[in-house]
Amino acid sequence: MRHEIIDASQLELNETVVSIKRVTKVVKGGRNMRFTALVVVGDGNGHVGAGLGKAAEIPEAIRKGKEDAMKKLITVKLDENNSITHDISGKHTGASVLLKKAPEGTGIIAGGPARAVCELAGIQNIRTKSxxxxxxxxxxxxTIDGLRQLKSPEEVARLRGKTVEEILG
Known part of the structure; x- marks a missing residue:
């Protein structure tokens, strides 16, 4: 897997907290309560990342999650109507998400967790199925795995040794 390193300090990043869970660890003296926060960050212009933060307090967990997400930013290839360039499926452990290209005016048709990623990536027209x-x-x-696999028509043309017109038909 190839990772382009993106400097998060130059991007105007927004964050969305997808979930906050209270987790417990049973120790000799009783139970240790902690919080885990799943945070998605993105600039609404083709950069998105997700991170997990764990701490004794919720705000600290969110801050850690945001920092983790900033380290894992990816670049998303978008087409002229702010959709993805082609249909793709992303997988992570037991979850798989089908991402389908959509025409202008479709909007974001996605469930909660996938919607947060699509909105922060700057995608305006997409259909997804979890x-x-x-x-x-x-x-x-x-969802992030699927977006990471996207290729632009220029990349596909270069890889196949053809022109962009031949690829797009």
Missing amino acids: LGSSNKQNVVLA
Whole structure:
């Protein structure tokens, strides 16, 4: 898997907290309560990332999640009507998400976790279907996996040694 390193300090990033869970660890003296926050960050212009933060307090968990997400930013290839360039399926453990290209005016047709990722990536027209596990963390990571696999028509043409017109038909 190839990762382009994106400098998050130059981007205007927005964040969305997808889920906050209270987790407990049973220790000798009783139960240890902590919080985990799943945070998605993006600039609405083709950059998106997701991260998990764990801490004793909720705001601290969110801050850690945001920092983690900023380290894992990816670039998303969009077409002229702010949709994805082609249909693709993303997988992460038990969750798989089907991402389908959509024409102008469709809007974002997606469930909660996948919607957060699409909105922050700057996608305005897309149809998605979550298959398999409905675990929020896995759905978010599966969506990001799908977006990471996207290729622009120029990339496909270069890889196949053809012109963009031949690829698009």
